Amino acid sequence: MASVWSQAESNGRVYYYNTVTKATQWTKPEELMTPSERALANQPWKQHASPEGRPYWYHSETKQTTWEMPEVYKSALAQSSQPPKLQMPAPQFVAGGTSSFSSQPQRDRDDYGERIGQDRQISYGQMDVNGTRGATFDTQNDPNYATFEEGEAAFINLLRRQKVQPDWTWEQTMRATIKDPQYRALKDPKDRKAAFEKYAVEVRLQEKDRAKERLAKLRADFGTMLRRHPEIKHYTRWKTARPIIEGETIFRSTNDDTERKQLFEEYIIELKKAHIEREAVNRKSAMDELVHILKGLDLEPYTRWAEAHNMVQADNKFQEDDKFQTLSKSDILTAFENHIKSLERTFNDERQREKNSKVRRERQNRDRFLDLLTELKAAGKIKAGTKWMNIHPEIKDDPRYTSMLGQPGSTPLDLFWDVVEEEERAIRLVRNDVYDVLEDKRYEITPKTTLQEFLSLMSTDRRTAHLPSDTLDLIFARLHEKVVRRSEDDKHASERHQRRAIDALRSKIKHLSSPPVTASTTWESLRPQIAHLEEFKTLENDGLRRQAFEKVIRRLREKEEDASERNSKRDRRGEQRNGHYDPRSAAGRDRATPELDIYEAERRKAMADRERQYNYKAGATGLSPPPAASHRPSDRDRHERVGSRGERRHRERYADLDPRDDVRERERERLYATRATRGERELDYGDSLRGGGRRRRGSDGSEGSARKRVRRDERRKTKTPEPVKEDPGLRSGSEEGEMVEDD
Numbered sequence: 111m112a113s114v115w116s117q118a119e120s121n122g123r124v125y126y127y128n129t130v131t132k133a134t135q136w137t138k139p140e141e142l143m144t145p146s147e148r149a150l151a152n153q154p155w156k157q158h159a160s161p162e163g164r165p166y167w168y169h170s171e172t173k174q175t176t177w178e179m180p181e182v183y184k185s186a187l188a189q190s191s192q193p194p195k196l197q198m199p200a201p202q203f204v205a206g207g208t209s210s211f212s213s214q215p216q217r218d219r220d221d222y223g224e225r226i227g228q229d230r231q232i233s234y235g236q237m238d239v240n241g242t243r244g245a246t247f248d249t250q251n252d253p254n255y256a257t258f259e260e261g262e263a264a265f266i267n268l269l270r271r272q273k274v275q276p277d278w279t280w281e282q283t284m285r286a287t288i289k290d291p292q293y294r295a296l297k298d299p300k301d302r303k304a305a306f307e308k309y310a311v312e313v314r315l316q317e318k319d320r321a322k323e324r325l326a327k328l329r330a331d332f333g334t335m336l337r338r339h340p341e342i343k344h345y346t347r348w349k350t351a352r353p354i355i356e357g358e359t360i361f362r363s364t365n366d367d368t369e370r371k372q373l374f375e376e377y378i379i380e381l382k383k384a385h386i387e388r389e390a391v392n393r394k395s396a397m398d399e400l401v402h403i404l405k406g407l408d409l410e411p412y413t414r415w416a417e418a419h420n421m422v423q424a425d426n427k428f429q430e431d432d433k434f435q436t437l438s439k440s441d442i443l444t445a446f447e448n449h450i451k452s453l454e455r456t457f458n459d460e461r462q463r464e465k466n467s468k469v470r471r472e473r474q475n476r477d478r479f480l481d482l483l484t485e486l487k488a489a490g491k492i493k494a495g496t497k498w499m500n501i502h503p504e505i506k507d508d509p510r511y512t513s514m515l516g517q518p519g520s521t522p523l524d525l526f527w528d529v530v531e532e533e534e535r536a537i538r539l540v541r542n543d544v545y546d547v548l549e550d551k552r553y554e555i556t557p558k559t560t561l562q563e564f565l566s567l568m569s570t571d572r573r574t575a576h577l578p579s580d581t582l583d584l585i586f587a588r589l590h591e592k593v594v595r596r597s598e599d600d601k602h603a604s605e606r607h608q609r610r611a612i613d614a615l616r617s618k619i620k621h622l623s624s625p626p627v628t629a630s631t632t633w634e635s636l637r638p639q640i641a642h643l644e645e646f647k648t649l650e651n652d653g654l655r656r657q658a659f660e661k662v663i664r665r666l667r668e669k670e671e672d673a674s675e676r677n678s679k680r681d682r683r684g685e686q687r688n689g690h691y692d693p694r695s696a697a698g699r700d701r702a703t704p705e706l707d708i709y710e711a712e713r714r715k716a717m718a719d720r721e722r723q724y725n726y727k728a729g730a731t732g733l734s735p736p737p738a739a740s741h742r743p744s745d746r747d748r749h750e751r752v753g754s755r756g757e758r759r760h761r762e763r764y765a766d767l768d769p770r771d772d773v774r775e776r777e778r779e780r781l782y783a784t785r786a787t788r789g790e791r792e793l794d795y796g797d798s799l800r801g802g803g804r805r806r807r808g809s810d811g812s813e814g815s816a817r818k819r820v821r822r823d824e825r826r827k828t829k830t831p832e833p834v835k836e837d838p839g840l841r842s843g844s845e846e847g848e849m850v851e852d853d
Contacts, residue, residue, distance in 0.1 A: 276310035344381035494533035
């Protein structure tokens with residue numbers, strides 16, 4: 111029965127097409143498989159080829175690969191492949207180059223004719239595909255195999271029997287194998303050459319494997335030989351080790367000196383690795399021992415490296431053990447740093463625990479003190495408006511209070527005010543009810559309202575009748591205090607307004623022009639004249655109006671006294687100029703009315719500047735001032751003493767006066783001094799150095815010209831101030847609100 115599957119090709123790849131179902135697939139259908147292919151298709155092992163052409167087998171379930179053919183695969187292949195039964199009679203050669211074939215089914219001959227083609231049959235006197243002329247064979251006696259793989263295997267076995275080398279050329283291989291019947295196991299010469307190349311690759315791989323096995327065995331034997339020589343170390347060179355081992359049998363087992371050197375270097379690399387591992391183990395052991403030594407030194411977290419290094423070097427265990435010699439100074443420093451970090455970590459953990467314990471203790475103290483305040487609050491000792499000074503005597507000896515002293519955070523006073531604030535918030539709601547009752551009753555609390563009146567009023571309303579008496583007492587005390595404070599403020603405001611009204615009336619009285627007010631004016635005569643003024647009507651009674659009038663009269667009398675004093679001074683100066691000056695009378699007058707030196711303050715300032723300048727020059731030149739005994743009193747000194755006596759007499763004279771009057775008197779004298787004439791002689795403020803009779807001359811030798819130049823410079827720098835022009839107006843006066851006006 112014909113198969114429903116047909117073979118086709120797409121881009122050089124074979125696929126299979128079902129003519130009935132129209133399905134296509136890449137795998138070969140079972141109907142088209144040979145018996146051997148069917149047997150191998152059920153096996154998990156599949157044959158594949160590496161990129162070099164070497165066959166290997168792959169297990170589809172375990173994902174295992176191997177270069178050797180598995181036994182399961184071999185048994186399946188042996189069972190499925192039947193040896194071909196060929197009946198090859200002896201060839202009969204006849205004249206003309208024709209041969210007779212034994213009786214054989216015509217179908218087989220036709221199949222071979224179709225497979226190999228007419229032009230691929232070798233006959234006598236013809237050339238093969240490689241251009242070589244061979245003998246004529248009977249092609250009907252060629253071996254036939256069911257599959258291409260079987261024919262390829264037979265051809266490769268032929269190459270093995272003929273001991274074909276992988277480095278042979280294809281022509282050499284044909285000459286050696288062309289006479290063998292298995293040469294024609296593959297009909298196509300291209301297949302034969304491909305099989306030869308596959309065979310060559312496989313042989314080369316096998317040779318490489320054998321070479322690797324030999325080299326591995328040689329490496330093991332060579333390493334065993336080298337281990338028998340302990341004098342060969344990890345730092346030994348080949349030229350040193352070769353004379354030691356060249357007498358060994360294993361050394362002579364190979365003639366390649368490069369191979370020997372390579373094996374020796376591999377052994378040296380192993381020795382170096384082992385040496386490095388031993389060094390690492392020894393170093394780790396030394397570092398561990400060093401850590402124990404550092405722990406035994408009782409170091410502190412703040413110990414410095416220099417101190418610790420000296421202590422480690424002085425340790426007996428460190429000096430006696432040789433393994434510590436492998437440690438460098440950097441290794442010791444690393445161990446020290448790690449140890450110090452662990453100490454710091456332990457120290458910080460301990461401090462953190464202490465801090466947490468302290469915080470917890472402080473919190474417990476605050477909680478206990480809050481419990482104390484709660485007890486006092488429940489006992490009624492802490493209420494809204496309670497003062498700390500009232501509660502402190504009761505808790506000053508309580509341990510719950512003393513434990514709070516000195517700790518950070520909220521103080522006992524802060525916690526006390528928190529409790530009082532809570533009471534204040536609670537009383538605000540009640541206070542609003544009290545305010546509502548007062549507003550509804552239209553009752554106003556005055557400074558004369560008593561507590562009983564307030565309580566009786568609150569008891570008449572249901573909103574405040576149930577309130578505690580302590581709460582009502584506190585609310586009343588605060589309301590009464592607020593009312594009293596407001597009344598006092600109103601009183602002060604009225605008094606201030608009254609003083610201003612008195613000052614306004616006094617100013618009006620002072621500036622009357624027709625007739626002007628004099629010191630002899632009386633209140634009865636002046637009253638009708640000012641009764642129409644608005645300032646007069648503002649004051650409520652005549653007592654306040656008379657007070658403003660008396661202030662004006664007192665001020666006028668003071669001015670007259672000042673004028674008489676100035677006239678008497680002017681008369682005494684005139685007597686002195688006319689030569690009729692009596693010292694005794696003058697002394698008596700001086701004692702009675704001493705003359706004030708108006709230049710005393712400026713003179714004192716000049717003296718201080720002169721002394722400061724002199725001290726500076728003496729310090730710069732290294733000269734010391736002359737002794738005080740050699741100083742001769744000058745006219746300036748005598749003048750200063752006279753000024754001091756005059757000032758003392760002035761103080762004695764005005765000792766019984768009001769200090770404010772003294773200030774006004776000095777102000778008038780200052781203004782009088784500024785109006786002095788410019789022609790008066792200026793005082794010598796002593797720009798020259800103090801000392802004896804000798805004085806240093808200038809560089810030009812002219813002392814007088816230097817003094818004149820200094821005086822001229824002083825006059826340029828210090829000009830006589832102009833009289834101060836003040837706008838006429840009112841200035842603040844005494845405590846009673848007196849307004850001092852310009853004359």
